[in-house]
Amino acid sequence: QKEVEQDPGPLSVPEGAIVSLNCTYSNSAFQYFMWYRQYSRKGPELLMYTYSSGNKEDGRFTAQVDKSSKYISLFIRDSQPSDSATYLCAIVQGAQKLVFGQGTRLTINP
Amino acid sequence: KAGVTQTPRYLIKTRGQQVTLSCSPISGHRSVSWYQQTPGQGLQFLFEYFSETQRNKGNFPGRFSGRQFSNSRSEMNVSTLELGDSALYLCASSRLTQGRYEQYFGPGTRLTVT
Numbered sequence: 001q002k003e004v005e006q007d008p009g010p011l012s013v014p015e016g017a018i019v020s021l022n023c024t025y026s027n028s029a030f031q032y033f034m035w036y037r038q039y040s041r042k043g044p045e046l047l048m049y050t051y052s053s054g055n056k057e058d059g060r061f062t063a064q065v066d067k068s069s070k071y072i073s074l075f076i077r078d079s080q081p082s083d084s085a086t087y088l089c090a091i092v093q094g095a096q097k098l099v100f101g102q103g104t105r106l107t108i109n110p
Numbered sequence: 111k112a113g114v115t116q117t118p119r120y121l122i123k124t125r126g127q128q129v130t131l132s133c134s135p136i137s138g139h140r141s142v143s144w145y146q147q148t149p150g151q152g153l154q155f156l157f158e159y160f161s162e163t164q165r166n167k168g169n170f171p172g173r174f175s176g177r178q179f180s181n182s183r184s185e186m187n188v189s190t191l192e193l194g195d196s197a198l199y200l201c202a203s204s205r206l207t208q209g210r211y212e213q214y215f216g217p218g219t220r221l222t223v224t
Contacts, residue, residue: 010125043216043217096166100152
């Protein structure tokens with residue numbers, strides 16, 4: 001079983017829709033959770049990080065952590081074509097060691 | 111503010127050769143991490159350096175090594191290249207300042223082993 005599981009998609013939604021991206025993790029000891037966006041031929045970009053259960057909001061993005069279910073989510077409101085990218089979740093396992101999910105390829109259709 | 115730079119951007123090597131990749135972090139960032147990205151395995155952690163010391167290492171063979179210099183620049187080396195080492199190698203620099211975590215990835219070095 002992988003430490004972090006993420007549905008690779010692809011996921012295609014119309015512009016303006018709410019997007020839900022999800023990951024599950026196996027080790028309840030994990031404390032810090034990250035979400036990245038990666039455009040084609042670019043390095044990942046850190047979108048949000050959180051270390052507690054509940055929601056954290058930043059503009060159109062909301063990160064949600066449910067430690068009891070070992071489930072993390074990223075919601076994108078009012079999705080735009082420029083949000084089309086691969087989204088990766090990651091958990092922090094020790095000093096700067098990130099364990100990534102496979103990534104979900106998202107397309108927002110105008 | 112300059113971003114993380116990686117050189118070279120593209121590299122073609124043959125099996126058995128060795129390769130050295132370079133990463134220059136953002137000014138003020140003392141932590142540099144290296145990752146390998148492939149379509150099959152995704153992003154996998156290689157190692158992390160802070161103030162010239164390796165603090166963490168992933169599950170890669172000893173052919174993969176790295177180091178960090180006093181100016182925080184880092185290099186990684188892969189010896190005796192194998193076809194399976196073909197990948198995008200990414201480095202990230204980071205710091206924790208005033209309770210806020212900053213991390214930036216470079217554009218990567220795409221290594222092709224033939």
